[in-house]
Amino acid sequence: MMTTDLHRPTLSRVRVLTGAVALADEIGIEDFTIRRLAAALDVKPMTIYHYVASKERILDGMVDIVFSEIALPPDDVEWQSAIRVRCRSARDILRRHPWAPPLMESRLDPGPATLRHHDAVLGCLRRGGLSLQLTAHAYAIIDSFLYGFALEEANLPGGGSGEIVEVAGDMIREGLADYPYLAEFTTEHVLRPGYDFGDSFDFGLDLIIDGLVRAAVSGSHDRHDQIVDR
């Protein structure tokens, strides 16, 4: 009766973590609890603690799984293209795991996939010829944009296309008259067929990469008051 029951191969750390990711995808991070995870895994809550130390550790592991799913920048193309590939992949993955963006930046104690990922991105930029300084700026900007965008996209009602009607409706009810530009923006643009918030991602990504290329060429990122590294 306490045995593995034949229907259920014995639990494991990875099974807990992959189950956790699947459950969070399904019901959202707000409703994600140890008890529900246990039910999804068909065990009792305390069984989980045999494989992970705490819920925090589960979140750590979940984030590492997400990182492991993001494509690394390929190393057989120029860095601009490689970064583009990595960023588009990241955005896809983050859309599949809308709970992840707020967590990814806040975890200390990064897992192996996380470290590997960051190492690959840094390597891509450095091998592309960017100075350490510019690499730092580039990575900060790119990931700020990436996580910020994913965060916005994750919290868009419906999914980013036309279904903003709900929020727009709220705003109209509250009196869009006080907010003329907001009124114009929603009625003349957002609610128009064909609008898709996600379109701004590629636009922004290209804009940023373009700016970085420009900076790499000009070297204008090296501030006069610091030692230039490399």
Added chain:
Amino acid sequence: MMTTDLHRPTLSRVRVLTGAVALADEIGIEDFTIRRLAAALDVKPMTIYHYVASKERILDGMVDIVFSEIALPPDDVEWQSAIRVRCRSARDILRRHPWAPPLMESRLDPGPATLRHHDAVLGCLRRGGLSLQLTAHAYAIIDSFLYGFALEEANLPGGGSGEIVEVAGDMIREGLADYPYLAEFTTEHVLRPGYDFGDSFDFGLDLIIDGLVRAAVSGSHDRHDQIVDR
């Protein structure tokens, strides 16, 4: 005994919300509870519910307070400068409220300060001559960067300057040998005196605004397959 006690002017919705912001600033959003807020306000927990419907509503109100603190883009300078002012202010404010970034994008039901803020930013861009389409892209990119950056900055150990030693120490212990570029990046750049993650903010902001100016001039943002609005 049930009276206002003379030491404490009667509670109010704003007092609850400003107290909540102050408390979250002090102890962080993780430890922010109704019970602790009640203690900070010197009342019993259930008293709070006389002024707000739920904890979620408190969070809504807190976010609106944060928005109200961010400077609106001034309307007597060109849009680039105005946006720069607004973004720098936002970053300052978000540093003072590190708990805010993850919340700001996730609240539905925006408050008046939030609406006013968005209206002002949209107005700044539109009066600057940007098309609706480019305005949408610009706002998405700018705020993605802003929130993403604030999110990263909020979760940096110490505060972004040299105190990354802790995390770096962890990584070294785990074997930085497997992550050569990460090793180089931390030892040769991050741990060097003078490094400040925050420096990337101005760099990124300038890069983005510069790119937007370029796009505004060329009109390259109008996709061939959509109707051009305005």
Added chain:
DNA sequence: GGTGCTATCGTACTTAGTACGACCTGGCTG
């Protein structure tokens, strides 16, 4: 002085994370 309103609170229910230690079983040892 009664009547009712408003701000405050006491109590208690529900859900969550998780500490502690019991139990059961399979495999190894003697």
Added chain:
DNA sequence: CAGCCAGGTCGTACTAAGTACGATAGCACC
């Protein structure tokens, strides 16, 4: 083969948090 050990599973229970429900106390006004 009997007994023992270790690992996996779980029952129970404690703490903390959000909050529903209804009580209470002071005050305004009739």
